[in-house]
Amino acid sequence: MTVRLLTNIGRLWTGNDVCSNAAILVHNDRIAWVGRAADLPQSVPGVVDDIVDVDHVENLGGALVTPGLIDAHTHPVYAGNRYAEMAMRSGGSTPSAITAAGGGIGSTVTVTRGTDPWTLCNGVRERLREWLLNGTTTVEAKTGYHLTRDGELADVRLLRELEKEPMMPRVHVTFMAAHVVPPEYFGRQRDYVEAVGAWCADAAAAGADSVDVYCDEGHFTTDEARWVLASGRNVGLLPRVHAGAYSRRGAVQLAAELGCASADLLHHTSDEDIAVLARYGVPAVVCPGTALQRGSLPPVRRMMAQGVTVALGSDHNPGHCGITSMSLVISLAVAAFGMSVGDALRAATLGGATVLGVPDRGVLAPGRLADIVQWDADHEGAFAWAFGLKPRRVWRGGTPVQ
Numbered sequence: 001m002t003v004r005l006l007t008n009i010g011r012l013w014t015g016n017d018v019c020s021n022a023a024i025l026v027h028n029d030r031i032a033w034v035g036r037a038a039d040l041p042q043s044v045p046g047v048v049d050d051i052v053d054v055d056h057v058e059n060l061g062g063a064l065v066t067p068g069l070i071d072a073h074t075h076p077v078y079a080g081n082r083y084a085e086m087a088m089r090s091g092g093s094t095p096s097a098i099t100a101a102g103g104g105i106g107s108t109v110t111v112t113r114g115t116d117p118w119t120l121c122n123g124v125r126e127r128l129r130e131w132l133l134n135g136t137t138t139v140e141a142k143t144g145y146h147l148t149r150d151g152e153l154a155d156v157r158l159l160r161e162l163e164k165e166p167m168m169p170r171v172h173v174t175f176m177a178a179h180v181v182p183p184e185y186f187g188r189q190r191d192y193v194e195a196v197g198a199w200c201a202d203a204a205a206a207g208a209d210s211v212d213v214y215c216d217e218g219h220f221t222t223d224e225a226r227w228v229l230a231s232g233r234n235v236g237l238l239p240r241v242h243a244g245a246y247s248r249r250g251a252v253q254l255a256a257e258l259g260c261a262s263a264d265l266l267h268h269t270s271d272e273d274i275a276v277l278a279r280y281g282v283p284a285v286v287c288p289g290t291a292l293q294r295g296s297l298p299p300v301r302r303m304m305a306q307g308v309t310v311a312l313g314s315d316h317n318p319g320h321c322g323i324t325s326m327s328l329v330i331s332l333a334v335a336a337f338g339m340s341v342g343d344a345l346r347a348a349t350l351g352g353a354t355v356l357g358v359p360d361r362g363v364l365a366p367g368r369l370a371d372i373v374q375w376d377a378d379h380e381g382a383f384a385w386a387f388g389l390k391p392r393r394v395w396r397g398g399t400p401v402q
């Protein structure tokens with residue numbers, strides 16, 4: 001049993017409110033008490049008989065403290081890189097020109113399939129560590145670069161295993177074999193969709209939390225997405241969908257029909273789509289890094305005005321975006337989406353917890369996980385200024401990350 005007191009918090013952004021000169025009492029992996037340091041009780045029943053008896057006292061030097069950040073959309077299980085493709089895209093090459101030159105998601109599938117499991121594991125481990133060191137204590141992570149039954153299931157297991165190691169963030173595993181159609185199924189897309197639907201039960205048994213489908217031009221139709229997402233939902237996976245990245249193809253309506261846990265990207269979203277998200281309570285996951293690259297921004301302020309729950313994601317993937325810092329994503333969301341710092345921070349904490357179905361995190365309150373970040377600043381406005389504000393210290397479940 002460990003009791004830890006974090007004191008001299010200059011500004012505490014809990015997700016529920018903001019408090020100056022604050023303290024947090026942590027009991028094992030949970031928050032036991034949080035509030036103004038002046039109100040700290042002398043004893044906390046079931047935690048400590050006298051506050052002088054706590055095991056560790058840490059003086060945070062007047063810094064800003066927030067909940068651990070949550071990245072609600074990433075694709076970290078891959079090998080190789082596509083830097084040459086990035087250079088082509090920056091020079092104006094179209095997706096079809098990039099594919100013709102040997103790039104695109106399929107090229108990462110080829111490299112990932114040809115990479116031994118140890119090398120792949122090391123790469124994913126390094127990436128996940130980066131998230132944690134940057135203050136992100138929960139990462140949603142998708143499979144989707146093996147596109148075979150065994151390869152995708154191995155990816156699910158890899159993420160589940162890595163999460164148990166020290167210095168790793170918590171991981172929400174999403175099975176995404178319906179990313180693109182792999183070459184051995186070219187001309188037989190329907191067969192691939194049926195196969196992926198059947199693999200969902202194995203993915204759930206291997207430890208996946210969610211199932212995702214890329215429902216867009218050049219990927220999967222709404223009927224195909226419905227088949228896979230309903231198959232996943234039937235075996236207990238949370239359905240989520242890539243919607244409106246390139247075009248509007250009814251993915252938002254499908255998300256409402258199936259009660260999806262999120263509709264993601266949403267670069268092309270009409271007012272009618274926003275009304276559907278709001279009416280059916282489908283949260284939006286928006287990713288400023290890749291939205292900026294595509295030059296089409298989701299209408300986030302209009303979504304928020306209509307009452308849509310918004311979460312932020314890095315959309316880290318090998319072909320478009322290498323961001324592993326949610327504090328950078330917050331800066332970009334403020335600059336590009338016109339979100340206030342408070343709204344962006346909420347989307348990167350409570351919004352993510354809502355989307356991932358993890359009510360034990362996202363705010364700092366008694367009983368919640370002690371996933372906590374001390375930032376190199378004394379006010380949350382620094383997120384808008386710094387473009388990648390750095391943590392001074394991160395606690396995952398009450399344990400300091402070294």
Ligand SMILES: N=CN[C@@H](CCC(=O)O)C(=O)O
Nearest residue numbers: 105108245315317318319320
């Ligand atoms: N966010 C999802 N997938 C990316 C592609 C991933 C990749 O290029 O490897 C997208 O937006 O298209």
